[in-house]
Amino acid sequence: MKKIAFYCHALGIGDILSAGPALKKVIKSYPDDTEFNIFTYHSYIFKHHPILNSFAYEEFSDIGYDEVFELFARVEGMVQNKYDSHIKHNQFDIRQVTAAEFGFTLLPEEMTCKYFPGKFDETKFKLPEKYIVMHCAQTWPSRTWPVERWQKLISRIEGEKNIPVVLVGRRIETDESTDPTKVPFDLDLSLGVDLVSKTTFDESWHIINNSIGVITNDSGILHIAGTTDVEIFYIGGSINPKLRMPYRKGTQEYKINFIGG
Numbered sequence: 001m002k003k004i005a006f007y008c009h010a011l012g013i014g015d016i017l018s019a020g021p022a023l024k025k026v027i028k029s030y031p032d033d034t035e036f037n038i039f040t041y042h043s044y045i046f047k048h049h050p051i052l053n054s055f056a057y058e059e060f061s062d063i064g065y066d067e068v069f070e071l072f073a074r075v076e077g078m079v080q081n082k083y084d085s086h087i088k089h090n091q092f093d094i095r096q097v098t099a100a101e102f103g104f105t106l107l108p109e110e111m112t113c114k115y116f117p118g119k120f121d122e123t124k125f126k127l128p129e130k131y132i133v134m135h136c137a138q139t140w141p142s143r144t145w146p147v148e149r150w151q152k153l154i155s156r157i158e159g160e161k162n163i164p165v166v167l168v169g170r171r172i173e174t175d176e177s178t179d180p181t182k183v184p185f186d187l188d189l190s191l192g193v194d195l196v197s198k199t200t201f202d203e204s205w206h207i208i209n210n211s212i213g214v215i216t217n218d219s220g221i222l223h224i225a226g227t228t229d230v231e232i233f234y235i236g237g238s239i240n241p242k243l244r245m246p247y248r249k250g251t252q253e254y255k256i257n258f259i260g261g
Helices: 013-016 020-028 096-102 146-158 201-209 220-225
Strands: 003-008 035-040 052-056 067-070 134-135 165-166 213-216 232-235 258-260
Touching: 013 020, 013 096, 013 220, 020 096, 067 096, 067 232, 134 146, 134 220, 201 220, 213 220, 220 232
Parallel strands: 003 035, 003 067, 035 052, 134 165, 134 213, 213 232, 232 258
Antiparallel strands: none
């Protein structure tokens, strides 16, 4: 039996989720009894994966593996001076980054990202029967919506449409595995629930999946929502939306609304 390791250098949740389609294609090329282990900064993303065994990034060792594949090693700024050629993150389709490192291109019907969530305790959070999820966070200045506009949008949704808003995201201490710019804004709600830093990854997935829609900029929440069947409202920025919008049912037009940035 072969043992294969995937050593992923990506820091972002969206990057790691978006490696899934390429990994699926690679896994299919091996015999069924092959063991696949993946090492990432966010090992919980693959906790319930039916094939991949998930481990923390710092646990990686190449001892005992027949083959080791490094993911996001060619992305500019992630692994410095390792390769002569680099992939520019803001000029590349996020799903094709890993595919390119393996030496192939994914077709539209192969670009859908999957997530395998654990069970959800629906009694844990007092959620409205009908609600919109919003992820209102800072990211690169060229793709950040001002906090005042987020607040105005929330006030209109709750005040004029009478639809509660549920805020998601995570406020955590900055270290080498987190991006200090992706910090949720402090916002006021009149009907909804602020769940920032109060949910696990699985819980966030279920809360998004059970909503009537998600409003987000280019962040990990965009890619999480892309693994559900929910309606997405994507507020763009400096990156071409075609390089980031989720694929579902082989297209980027299924239940997605791009608001130009």
